Amino acid sequence: MSRPRLVSLSSRLVPGLLAIALFGVFAAVVVGTDFAGYVGFPDELSVTAEIGYALFDFTELQETNTESFLVSFLLIAVVLDAALDASLVLATREGPDESVRPSAFDGPSTRSTDDTEANGTAATDGGAVDGATKIDGEPASEAETASPTAGDATTDGGDGA
Amino acid sequence: MMAIEGYVLLSAGLFCIGLFGILTRRNALMFLMAVELMVNAAVINLVAFALYHGTLTGQVFGLFVLGLAAAEVAIGLGIILVLYRNFGTIDVSVPTTMRW
Amino acid sequence: MMETAAFALFAAVTLTSAAGVVLFRDPWHSALMLGVSLLSVAVHYVMLTAEFLAVIQVLVYVGGVLVLISFAVMLTQAGETPPETATGDGEVTGR
């Protein structure tokens, strides 16, 4: 492990100053505001216990109304479920031939080159599937006419990859 | 009971630190984390004022926000993975296709 | 008085670790710092008599969100840092 190093801020310090300025404004406002009229909860109030009572419908034990917590539980459950599904959808490969490696690998990336293994795997994988569909879907005509001397179609697929 | 100003200032500070992260970093993961900081700042406010006003509404909303933040992180993770797959990096300055 | 001292202490922890989140170069360090920050925020919740929320904070955030972020860091960190700075840092091998 290495000693933690701080990020260099020289190039992006100016936008950061905005955040600091915002804090300044916030602080000025908070300091200038008079927070009077504190109410607070009743003493000895345990919100967790109240929620438990609400969950089991022990109405007579409740000191405050904590029913609204239950609604939020339900909604949170739905939202989390949807989010998980969505992240699964996003992360799923869209087809068997979609490469795992970044498709825009030729872009201005700072990526290191230690990704060749994944690249090779993906290509071989896709190629094999390609070949398979070719053999199954179009039995003879195209493969034969296209490359009569090429032997079999898997070579074709391999070439393509 | 601690004065409410302290919590509000803490919340503001946390929020601005998160904002600072968003404004200065280019790594999408850092975005995600900075957003978490800002969300927490908001929840601190909610909870502090819930106590201050003596109602549980703030806490209920805090609960909501926590759930939403968790959902957001799940989605953010998916997005970051797709970003990484398509661009080979999670540097947010690289994907510029939605520009003039 | 104790209350104020505790608030000041945990506020310092929260803010410092939050600053660490945004200032550390390595996202992995940032993620760890985020964990510290979230936990100290949970302490604040307790102080605000929102124990339930504090528990949820620990469960959902530190237990769920942080794990997710760790996954993301591990999955994507291979190419994040330029090779010359990444040497021996362990981010690459983390993959």
Place this chain on the structure above:
Amino acid sequence: MEGLFTFAPAIVLFPLVAFAITLLVGRYLPLGGAIPGIVATGGSLALSLVMAAAVAGGETTNELVYTWFETPEITFHFGLLIDPLSAAMLVVVSLIAFLVHVFSLSYMNAEGETGLPRYYAGLGLFTFSMLAFVVADNLLMSFVFFELVGLCSFLLIGFWYRTKSAPSAAKKAFLVTRFGDFFFLIGVVAIAASYGTLSFAGDASFVTAAESAIDSETFFGFDADTWVTITGLLVLGGVIGKSAQFPLHTWLPDAMEGPTPVSALIHAATMVAAGVYLVARMFGYYALSPTALAVIAFVGGFTALFAATMGCVKDDVKQVLAYSTISQYGYMMLAMGVGGYVAGVFHLLNHAVFKALLFLGAGAVIIAMHHEQDMWKMGGLKEQMPVTYYSFLAGSLALAGIIPFSGFWSKDEVLYDALIVGLSEPLILAAYAMALLAVFFTGFYTIRMVRLTFHGEPRSEAAESPHAIGLPAKIPLAVLGVLALVGGAMNLKPLEELAGLEVAFLERWLDGQGVGSVDGLTYHAYSETVHYGHEYIGGPEGTVILSAALSLGLALAGAGLAWTLYSGPEPTRHTERLGSLRDLAVANYYQDEYQVWLARGLTLPLARASDRFDQTAIDGVVDGVGSVSRFGGERLRRLQTGQVTDYAALVILGVLALLVVLGINGGWFL
């Protein structure tokens, strides 16, 4: 509409149908599509005669046919107005059109011209436009068909569009008449705006409205009678353009580039006649304004003389006829201007006949001469083409105003009317003097033309062995020749004045005596409105004799001079002795030059200057706004970098600014 007038629209529609047929399927028809036109104009002629008979039987019509659109203030419509004037004009127009169609068989078909369907379609449309113009019952409809007539003349003058001169002449005719029509259009709008009606006749006519408005109302800051003068003169602009009056006459000689039958149609019955006919049609309006009448008279008198002098030196037979046309329409304008409504219409009708005859005769000569138009290369055609010669001679004598040919009677009446008014009005007297002098020149150039063309020895090979002309050419010539001889019998006014015989038929016709008439459109009604007084030398009879003797004497003098000067087998070019005067006349008094100068030297720089103003000032402002926006957009779009952090920074900047402003306003920073 009732009775016979139910068929009146057919007069107009026949040629339109012929036009459509010829245009669409003309190329498959025999004779190049001439037959539909001949049948249609024949039908129009027959129906016109029926209409004339109906008018003679005491009926007239002034009916709405189709409402174009209406507003609460004014209604625009198409309608039929058939009164003695339009009935007479219908007969003449359809007769000439019919004869021209027939003659074209010789002039165009027999000469193997191409594009005949186009030619006959043009003739059909031309006839249609003119007939519709004649029966128009309101000024707007008149304007519409006035323009259509102009369009047709453009199409037909430019018939030989492959030559260089014909398209140019067509454009010139179109543009010059359009210049006049521009004023006409303004006049129409002005009349419509001030009186709320454009009808010629009836209680709701603008003439009636103007009559009642005079002395009581003002329009646009003018007295009613000043306004009548202004609008009348605006409409007169169109008349001057179409009827080739000075200074817009320059298009007409160039229009000789068209086929000769077209020239006959244009000069006799349609285009040029339209102008004078319009004055006659709305004569009640002009009668309200002495100033407008004086302008008409003076322009007419001047044009009569001006054109006649130019006609004396031309060598091209069609050019001579062209200038004679301008001159003769000058007489008609003079007649209208002095209140001689009957005389003007009389001359219009007579002139239609004998000018058509002359042009068709010239056309026959041109065929015979293998399309040679220079009179100095003709000669001796008298023996070889007797029918043409005698009919042409009849037309020439009518043109020259020799008794007893038709032209004498009408021209004499014009001059008589001008004289009796001129005796108390010096301006009119000047116009009369010019017109009178023009009689001499008319006689001179007419007889010169006849002598050079038909008499003497042949002066070219073509003249020695002329091309035979066909029957379709001879029949119209014969018909028109007879009409030119007897046409004067329509209105033997001097005989009525002197001998007390009831022989002024046309006057009674136009006055609605014994025939149908429309209220307010009679000679009597006009005479009551016209402000001129009449004076006589030696009583009415003496004046009649004096006027007739003067004009006949001058005509005979001119004719006799030409007859002697150009006698013998090889006449000499006497006009060259005039030296610079001749050059001036040959050059048409440099009218073209100064108009071209006006266009090139004055209008063009003006247009350039305004164009430059438009390009720089107006467009500069507009383009400037555009450039600023473009430049600003070019710069502003750099804000959209695609970098999420930049957007976030902008949002924060905005929020910060907002917070500071709100905080300062709300006093948060205490």
